[in-house]
Amino acid sequence: MTKSRILPAHSRRTFLTGAASVLTLSALGMVPPLRAQGAPTTIRYATGGATGPNEMETLIFTDWMQKNVLQGYGRDYLVDMTYTRGTPEAGTLLAAGEADMGTLSFSVFANSIIKETVPGGIKVVADSSREGQPGYHAASFYVLEGSPIKTTEDLRGKRIGINAFGSAVDLMLRAKLAKDGIDPRKDVQIVEVTFANHAAALRAGRIDLGVIILPFWADEIPTGDFRLLFDSSDAFGTFATIFHVATNKFLAEHPAAVRAFLADYVRGLQWFYDPANREKAIALCAELTRASPEKLSYFMTNHDYYRDPNACVSAELIQRPIDGMVEHGFLAQNINVADHFDASYLPGACTA
Template sequence: MSEARSTPPARRVAFRQLASLALAGSAGSLLAACSREGGDNKAAAAKTPEAPAVIGKAGEKVEFRYPDNPTFDLVYLADQLGYFEGTNTRPKYIGKVAAPQIIPLTGTGEIDFGSRMVPLVISAVASGSDIKVVAAGNKTLQDAPHMKYFVRKDSGIRAPKDLEGKTIGINSFGACAEFVTKTFLRQKGVDVTKINFVVIPDDQAEQTLATGNTDLAIIHAPFSGRADHADKLVRLWSDFDLDGGLGGMQPYSAHGKFIREHPESVKDVVTALAKAANWVNAHPEDARQLVSKRINLQLEFVDRYAYVDNLVVTEPPIQYYIDVLEAEGKLAKGKVAAKDIYTNAFNPYAQAVAKA
């Protein structure tokens, strides 16, 4: 049973009241379908004639498949806050999914929605996967970074050049930890070919560093807060220090077939996520408390997330990673444009602005 359903009624009512205050004045009108992306949808449908686009009937009960991972995530918060109530859409949690597998599984339709970094989605689109970013996610602030960089206090590592010949733990290849870091290190004159990058899950990165199996750990919220309190470790930087937060947006993506068959449900999901994001921004401490209970991590160790206002996607964070992937030789120049990666057509806040 999900924590959303086990939360005492009084607490849920209180959280909804807080959410209502945070969301006063929100947009009410929604698009009937993904009109701006119609050409892309038809092209995607043409690529898969065995699964033609089918628009779901009004009032149809729809479940969307989503990972049940121990992390700070808007789907879980939206569910716990009751933002899917009053809609015909609900999350169907399918168990834990390793971070590197989330976008590949969303791209093949084995899960319907996934939240991972922009370069993974760009690479998936470039390889022909039927996937689209439908909502922005978290953003990096100086006091709420997306990821933090830690070393042991006795390591002697204090400057970028000190990392040559060392081992860095990242949560996956092809995402922010790899590309933001390599871009920064190259700017500082570091030969990144002399660094060994290894994959370590965020919830294990602190211990792996403390025991000497890595020399630097890049840890994402919420688990980065625990490393900040570790006696043997010291924080060198955050991603805000490296690029001002430009590479810190972690959006929500959906499989193309789900988008085409269930446009109303996609609107339900994006709307619920946007409401939850705005609630988190307005009530960061309440959000930390919910996440602390969900992932069973002591409250003082839970780092918070900040989210893009209304989860409206903008192009600069996407173009940043297109440029990085091209510079890294991972993407042919001009193969993918930012407009190919995302749509705001299901976001009521974006549509309200467009109609104003």
């Protein structure tokens, strides 16, 4: 009755994708009935490698939200969601024609445009989260509290963990190192470690520097075992880290489904931000992440990553880190983000 796709060794949730599934569950009162004129469009969505609360689509399109908050799900569109290890894998699925929409980092997005990996191209259609926003959390790189590493200069010859080569975290790290005169290709060893294992890898001495992101940050930092070395704002200032994209082919063929999807995304985002829903929002996040509600006190506060409540993002905020990649030699050529950007599918107008 249900279908989901997942790349190996990752958590799993099931999202309805077939008209038969919806008809069966509709009879039980679990989802809205289909439109008379035919089955809703299925959107094959590739996540960027994290689950809620980092990538809000993984929370917004869960079963409870479909039944109680979302208005277009099951009527105007369905979601077939694939969980990946990181945005490079999401980019691969888009390129292979196995996803219609996805969460990409600025680095994967730029390379996809330059190399023309996605047939017909892609466009940015909405915000996901932002780094370096004053007063909000940022992806942070840590050493052990007792480590002799005090500055980036001390990283020469050391092992550094990132989640996936080519990911936003990887590029933030490389840009910061390059700014400080460290060649990330020659002076350090960069290795892939899943986000959930960075703290353990630091304690075990398998890496000397790791990135501890939310929600793991909320568990690990209070232990006092780790010391901050730098964060994402040291690389690019304030910038768009990851965002929603859609293939131009899908936008041309199913614009109404994309608009309905994004309308529900914004509706869900604002539901999670509403103080009146705080208790239930924490409970949903705890259920998905298997974290205790107490550990999620930061969720959707200024201790969390910044998200525009209307899912608006500007081309300039995406252009900023891409310009930095070119400056530090990580891209052979630049792109004009505005040529691959369209916020018109969002339910409200964006001012910037």
